[in-house]
Amino acid sequence: MVSIRKSLLQFVFAGSYMKRWNDKLRPVELLEVDKQAHKMIVAWLLYQQNSDDLDDTSRLRLGSDIIEGGIFDYFYRLVITDIKPPVFYRIKDNAQHYAQLSAWVLDELEPLVQPLGEDFWGRMRGWVQRPEKNSRADRILDAAHLFASNWEFRLIESLNRFDDEIEDIGASFDAKLAGFDDLKGMDSLRHATGAVGRFAALCGQLRFQKRWSQTPRIPETSVLGHMFLVACYSYFFSLAVNACGARRQNNFFIGLFHDLPELLTRDIISPVKKSVEELDAVIKEYEEAELRRKVLNPLEEEGFGGIAARLSYYLGLEVGSEFTEAVVDNGNVLAVDFELLQSRYNHDRFDPRDGRMLKTCDTLAAFIEAYTAVRNGISSDQLQAALWRLRDKNRRTVIGPVHVGALFADFD
Template sequence: MSSIRKGLLQTVFSGAYMKRWNDKLRPAELYEVDKQAHKMIIAWLLLQENTREMEDEERRVLGDRIVEWGIFDYLFRLVITDIKPPVYYRIKENPEHHRQLVEWVQGELEPVLSTLGADFWMRFLAYFDPARKHELADDILAAAHCYASSWEFKLIEGLNSFDDELDVIRESFVEQQAEFQNLKGFKGLMDPKTHALGRFANLCGQLRFQKRWSQMPRIPETSVMGHMFLVGCYSYFFSVVQDACPVRRQNNFFCGLFHDLPEMLTRDIISPVKKSVKELDVLIKAYEDEELERRVFQPLRAEGYTDIADRLGFLLGTATGSEFHDCIEVDGNVELVDFEKLQTLYNDNKYNPKDGEMLKVCDELAAYIEAYTAVRNGISINELNQAMWRLRDKYRKKTIGKIHIGALMSDFD
């Protein structure tokens, strides 16, 4: 029987410690969890661009591959954190050495991933099978990885003119980008000045610089972008345990991945501030909606990407008023339902189901782990301890489907 455990959640969170480009001069710290968020946002855009002509089932399967394989890649990277990419690529060139490395990584991850059930663990093993055939999902994830890494490189390039590795790195990105020129949407993504997809991807990247809990010290500091990725992963794992249908699992991951997107327009405003003035949270929500329409949805629609704007709107809950509402789609209309009906009557791909209540739990669980980790690392200030107490008290008796949230939080003692 599958379950969610503390070890799995903490393993995913550990990417918030993992620095990137740490042998280069950097204008700001760059972390693995942020890069993965940016990568999966790009993968989602490429998924939309490359599936317009596909049948529903073919599109669903590709979406499954992209979400799970993206998570698998991230978990693998967490374990081999000390191996620089050039060294890892050399290891991959030797099948026997690569096999030994993969088996070691799988052994390290089995204790935390096996709790999600035998089927999930077998899919993880199958992904790294050297006999597995190359698929479109591999190209999309590789292109998304290339974009996110090259976006980071452009940030540090000007500060490292003295570095003799710079020309080699720059040329490697040029070669990689050339491989994806025929992938639908990739050229547009690489043009942030004149193309709507490129502007949107670039705008999302700026969420790396926006720190959560910015008014208080924490170790590690998490960004809004990294938090979005954590919530996406947690939502996906929760969905696996709830035996959610494939479309529901995908919706929940991408909803988690995008749920704080409006904060690139308003900044991260903590709940006590939002609730300090009557109806302030309503005013902030109205402003977020206006700015989303002006800076995201309108530019996409103006260049013919209405389907992407609509799909993003569905994930952000524009039709229901909040991304935290459980909903389905029937004949093109979004309808509100409760969790029990979502879990029983509408847990079917044809209803395009999406969890809102469970997403909210994952959002606050990620916040709890952020506070818990900071306190464990010695930042024991009143605000963090109070935040932990409020969340523990709120979810003490809370059960959602097969998961007891209070019991899960009690593991963090």
């Protein structure tokens, strides 16, 4: 039995407080949740390019290992947040010390993660207790982790020339990243060349784009970090409804990319979209046109049609919305409803993906952003109105066995 609880949702959100490069001069705040989002986007790009030799079952397993490995690593880092990376790597080099630290981390995580089910909790325990992480999924995640960290470092590098650590840090990144050049696409990613490399760099810029930009909040959240929250929440909901492996995987990546068009239009709040008749449709039409021009067409032109096709499916371009349930039946993308998805199409062979559930997770993440700000003493008419509207809109929402209204009610 899988249970989704307030404590877990807030724990995932805690990465919005974790500042990165906190001992360096920074042009903007760099946050853990943003880095995790960028890391998982890069991991997905590497996954797409380094799984062509696998059969469907092995490919699906690799994708699941990447997703869960990324989530497990994030949870681990949230617990050891006060340990600086150089100290942590020293601990990892000592098997006994690392085992002791990991046992403590698991004790801290158990009450938060175990409600997601014994299977998920068992996989996390196995991941934490496995000393050597050298599988294909591990290497893809390690490469993506280094890429995202290096991307942040290059932002602050020129501002910290006075710091005698900077040159060594830069050289260390170069050497470590070069060790992953055997992965397809890594060279393009490292040098931001080609459509894939430019796309990865473009996604990183979503950390600069703040949500609720006209409303003061603590903490502020970016579009990039929000996408990672929705991805995680979608994966947890997928476990709760007993989604098949392909559906769980699709739902995570849909959450991770669902606001990608905001690279091109900025974050436009719902009241503005709804203020003028048909404005929402005009914005969506413009988003799709720009998405095709700046992202999908360049990918297709350079031979990455498979990546472009997956992005199109995740963003719901064939069915009109990323929040519409869809399946692939006999090669055709079909829009379906949740009940049909759950009863007939919940099998890997249909490549199923949720819609309404993704929208619920998007709403839940927005609610937690507003709720946390108010709890931190930043109360405004806009935030109070948003809390009331989101809670009221979802008070009767039920997704499979999950009563979403009751979950919202837990945030008193």
